[in-house]
Amino acid sequence: MKNNVNSGLLTRNRVGKISEEDHLQQQHYLEVVKSFARLTYESVYVIDYEKMAFEYVSENSLFLCGHSSEEVLDMGYEFYFKNVPENDLKLLNLINEAGFDFFEKLPGNAKKLYSITYDFHLVNRDGKHILINHKLTPLFLTSGGKMWKAMCIVSISHHQNAGNVCIHKQGTDETWELNIENNVWRKSEKPKLTKREIEVLRLHAQGLTINQIAEKIFVSSDTVKYYRRQIFGRLGISNMVEALSYAVHNKII
Structure with missing residues (x-):
């Protein structure tokens, strides 16, 4: 071959x-x-x-x-x-x-x-x-x-x-x-994310923690965790590393 x-x-x-x-x-x-x-x-x-x-x-x-x-x-x-x-x-x-x-x-x-x-x-x-x-x-x-x-x-x-x-x-x-x-x-x-979900992804890409993201967008850490679960479900992946890579490869962020 x-x-x-x-x-x-x-x-x-x-x-x-x-x-x-x-x-x-x-x-x-x-x-x-x-x-x-x-x-x-x-x-x-x-x-x-x-x-x-x-x-x-x-x-x-x-x-x-x-x-x-x-x-x-x-x-x-x-x-x-x-x-x-x-x-x-x-x-x-x-x-x-x-x-x-x-x-x-x-x-x-x-x-x-x-x-x-x-x-x-x-x-x-x-x-x-x-x-x-x-x-x-x-x-x-x-x-x-x-x-x-x-x-x-x-x-x-x-x-x-x-x-x-x-x-x-x-x-x-x-x-x-x-x-x-x-x-x-x-x-x-291509999967679609809400504006808030894209914002959470971008802040993760900057290296912010869940608590730091919560402070940045004026919500609770539990709300940020909810957005993360929504992102994982929409993209069909299981962690933030995969989510960021998928979003970059597919021009979502």
Whole structure:
């Protein structure tokens, strides 16, 4: 599997030769990507589907698995085959197929409004498995509507297991979750929190205790605990660390 050049990771979205007109889209865009990478703690890299290679890899260490960014850039897709466990490689193939099936049904430039997020393990040089969250969104499309280049963002996952595949549409609360058992997308809406619940989350993110939050918003500590329970229930999680991570990943706060 790891050295199978016929893997769907390498063949599913081949775009062929890019036209001169399509090349005009770029306009030194990598400088913007590099600037963004300097400002975020997350790992950033760019996939070129024409060359089936990485075009840029940031120096943020999480994604690199002990390699330098230059080494990962040179490896390209071989990086996945070397640093992703066998079962998760199979999962990535499934996600790749389902994701591009979904993407190809979207109309024209609306495709740029969508992003996909999922979790899988990386194995570092010490042999330790790290569960990461991986987000991907189109940067450029070909004139035929295929994804030419994509930007990927990597951070620590707040889940316990690989999978958790979702597609989001920018500017809406629309979300599609992939059932990996039957390969079917199910549409849902992003959970909504009240203004007070969002305020409590933000204050927790600042490091305040329950009592400090109660003083800050002029309620009792029991009321803050009630808001916390409401947040956990709406988000389907069980503790504040998970709640904060979920809220950040899903742009709730």
